[in-house]
Amino acid sequence: MTNSNVKTARYWQTLLAGLWRENPVFRLLLGMCPTLAVTAAVKPALTMGCCVIFVLICSNIIVSLMRNLLKPHLRILMFTLTIATFVTIADLFLKAFVPRMSETLGPYVPLIIVNCIIICRAEACASKNPLVVSVIDALGMGVGFTVTLCVLAAIRELLSTGKIFEAQLMPDAFVPWAAMSMPVGAFITLGLMLGLVNIVAGRKA
Amino acid sequence: MQQSWLLIVASFCFGLLIAVTSAALSPRIRQNEINKRNRMVAVLLPEAKDFIPLDEQIEIQSPRGRMEKVEIYKAMSSAKECVGWSFEAVGSGFADKIKLVIALDKNFEKIAGFDVLLSNETPGFGDQIKYDYYRDQFKGAPAGELKLVTVGERSKIDSEIVAISGATISSEAVVEIMSNSITKVKEQMLKKGIIGNDKQ
Numbered sequence: 001m002t003n004s005n006v007k008t009a010r011y012w013q014t015l016l017a018g019l020w021r022e023n024p025v026f027r028l029l030l031g032m033c034p035t036l037a038v039t040a041a042v043k044p045a046l047t048m049g050c051c052v053i054f055v056l057i058c059s060n061i062i063v064s065l066m067r068n069l070l071k072p073h074l075r076i077l078m079f080t081l082t083i084a085t086f087v088t089i090a091d092l093f094l095k096a097f098v099p100r101m102s103e104t105l106g107p108y109v110p111l112i113i114v115n116c117i118i119i120c121r122a123e124a125c126a127s128k129n130p131l132v133v134s135v136i137d138a139l140g141m142g143v144g145f146t147v148t149l150c151v152l153a154a155i156r157e158l159l160s161t162g163k164i165f166e167a168q169l170m171p172d173a174f175v176p177w178a179a180m181s182m183p184v185g186a187f188i189t190l191g192l193m194l195g196l197v198n199i200v201a202g203r204k205a
Numbered sequence: 206m207q208q209s210w211l212l213i214v215a216s217f218c219f220g221l222l223i224a225v226t227s228a229a230l231s232p233r234i235r236q237n238e239i240n241k242r243n244r245m246v247a248v249l250l251p252e253a254k255d256f257i258p259l260d261e262q263i264e265i266q267s268p269r270g271r272m273e274k275v276e277i278y279k280a281m282s283s284a285k286e287c288v289g290w291s292f293e294a295v296g297s298g299f300a301d302k303i304k305l306v307i308a309l310d311k312n313f314e315k316i317a318g319f320d321v322l323l324s325n326e327t328p329g330f331g332d333q334i335k336y337d338y339y340r341d342q343f344k345g346a347p348a349g350e351l352k353l354v355t356v357g358e359r360s361k362i363d364s365e366i367v368a369i370s371g372a373t374i375s376s377e378a379v380v381e382i383m384s385n386s387i388t389k390v391k392e393q394m395l396k397k398g399i400i401g402n403d404k405q
Binding site: 040066069070071074077078081082084085088089092093095096097099103106178181182 | 208209211212215216219222223226227230233234237238241323325327328329
C-alpha cells in the first residue's frame with residue numbers, strides 16, 4: 001500500500017470508529033445525561049445531536065491547533081474553556097433561530113459543556129493528532145452520537161405518542177404509553193438497547 | 206506559572222467571540238420572546254392587534270414576600286381601543302417554576318384566559334395544565350380569588366376551578382399564581398386609577 005492509501009484507510013477507520021466500534025453511547029457509555037434526557041422525541045434528539053457535532057468539531061479544531069502549546073497542568077482548563085465557548089454560541093443560535101426547540105431542550109444545551117464525549121475526544125484524539133484526523137474523529141463521534149440518540153428517541157416517541165415527526169405510524173387502536181416519554185422509559189429503552197448491542201457485538205467477536 | 210499567557214489570550218479571544226455573537230443575536234432573541242407572548246395573548250384576546258407596555262410601575266408582593274415588578278401590557282384593537290390587559294406571573298409548580306401569561310378583559314373584571322410560557326410539570330399529568338379542557342375553565346371566570354375543587358363541573362364558569370385528576374399540585378399552583386397575581390395587580394391598578402368605573 002502506498003502512503004496515501006494508508007492515510008485514507010486511517011481516516012475511514014477513524015470516521016467509522018465513532019459509528020460502531022467506539023460508539024460513544026453504546027460502547028464507551030459516555031454522554032448518558034443527554035441520552036436519557038432529550039430522547040423523548042426525535043426532533044429534540046436531532047437538535048441536540050447537531051449541537052454536539054458542532055461543538056465537537058469546533059473544540060477538536062481549536063485543541064488540535066494548540067496541541068503543541070498545551071502543558072499538562074493547563075490542559076483540562078483549556079479544554080473546558082474552549083468547549084464552554086462553543087456551547088454558549090450554539091445556545092445563542094438555538095435561541096435566536098429555533099426558539100421553540102431551545103425551550104424544549106432547556107438546560108440540556110448548556111449542559112453540553114460537561115458532556116464527557118467532547119472532553120474525551122479533546123483529550124484522547126485532538127490533543128495528540130493533527131487537524132484532519134481530529135476533525136474526522138469529531139465528525140464520526142458526533143454522527144455516531146446523533147444517530148444513537150435518534151434511534152432511542154424514535155422508539156420512545158413511537159411508543160409514547162404513536163407518532164414520529166408528527167406522522168401517525170401506529171394504528172388507531174394503539175394506546176399511547178405515556179411512561180415511555182418519562183425518565184423510566186429512557187432507562188428501560190437504553191438498557192434494552194445496550195443489551196442488544198452487546199449481544200450483536202459478542203456474536204461478531 | 207508556565208504558559209499562563211495562553212490561558213489569558215484564549216480567554217480574551219473566546220470572550221470576544223461570545224460577545225460578538227451575543228450582540229449580533231440578542232435583538233432577535235428578545236424579539237422571539239415578545240412574539241411568543243404576543244402570539245399567546247392574541248389567542249386569548251382575539252380582537253387585540255397591538256400590545257403597548259404600561260408606563261406606570263406596578264409592583265406586587267410575591268408569595269415569598271418579595272416585591273416584584275410586573276410589566277403590564279395594554280392590548281389594543283385595530284381601532285386603537287383598549288380590549289384587554291396582559292401580564293406575566295411566576296410561581297412554583299410541582300417540579301419547577303411555572304411561568305404564565307395572563308390575559309384579562311378591559312375592565313379587569315373577567316379573566317380572558319392564560320397560557321403557559323414555561324413549565325416542567327410531569328408529562329401526562331401536571332403537564333395537562335396546558336390542555337384546553339383545564340385552561341377553558343378560566344375563560345370568563347371572575348378576576349379575583351379562585352378556588353380549586355377536586356369534584357365539580359368543568360363547563361360551569363365561576364371562581365371554582367376543577368383540578369386535573371392525579372395532578373392536584375400543578376392545578377393548585379396555577380390557581381394560586383392566577384389568584385395571587387390578579388388580585389394584587391388589580392388592587393394596584395385601581396389605586397393608581399388606571400382602571401376603574403370612569404375609565405375605559
